[in-house]
Amino acid sequence: MIMQAEKISPPSDDKRWKVVETTIRRNGASADALIETLHSVQEWFGYLDDDALxxxxxxxxxxxxKVYGVATFYHFFTLKPQGKHTCVVCNGTxxxxxxxxxxxxxxHDRFDVKLGETTQDGQLSVLGARCLGACxxxxxxxxxxxVQANVDSQTLISQLEGLENDDA
Ligand code: FES
Structure with missing residues (x-):
């Protein structure tokens, strides 16, 4: 029987992925191993990017x-780039x-920040994802x-403004 997992290739040939792969094998490729696996990626690469997630x-x-949810919820994980708050906007079809x-x-109009960047005050990072698997x-x-569903602009902007105000 061919194992499905064997067909999933790491994002690059970087040897550090071999170490991450060892962690996955040791902990089991399941939801229980998520935090451990993210830790391993961050330890070796310094941050988590879209390809890694x-x-x-x-x-x-x-x-x-779910993976984005955990990676952005815990402050010990660093997404690149890293503001105090993170908003990942799905950009899939x-x-x-x-x-x-x-x-x-x-x-962009409200916070003067583009996808993949952090506001000048370091408060908000806006990242894009190619389908979060929640179409x-x-x-x-x-x-x-x-994770927020069926988001409209006005609600999202108010929510992001609220995050900044909560910190004030
Ligand atoms: S395209 Fe956005 S969740 Fe799939």
Missing amino acids: RYVAARLTLPLS ACYIKGAKKLIDDI GLAPAVVVDGE
């Missing part, structure tokens, strides 16, 4: 939205059709670890 999700057979571009444009919730975003 995508690989971990595939390898542990978890929805990418379903979310794009349902208005992700408007979300990204409106965030039924389109457009979907993950704000500080919490």
Whole structure:
């Protein structure tokens, strides 16, 4: 029998992935190993990026939205780039059709920050994802670890403003 997991390749030939792979084998490729696996990636690469999260999700057979949720919820994980708060906007086809571009444009207009960047005050990082695996919730975003469904611009902007005000 061919194991499905064997077909999932790491994002690059970087040898550090071999070490991560060893961690996955040791802990078992399941949801229980998620935090341990993310720790291992961060330890070796210094941060978690979209390709890494995508690989971990595939390898542990978890929805990418869940992996993003955990990676953005715990402060000991670092997504690149890292502001105090993180908003991941899904940019996949379903979310794009349902208005992700408007979300990204409106965030840019309000906070003067582009996808993949952090606001000058270091408060908010806005990241893009290529399908969070939650297309039924389109457009979907993950704000500080919490998956939000059917998001509209006004609600999202108010929520992000609220995060900044809470810190004031
Ligand atoms: S395209 Fe956004 S969750 Fe799939």
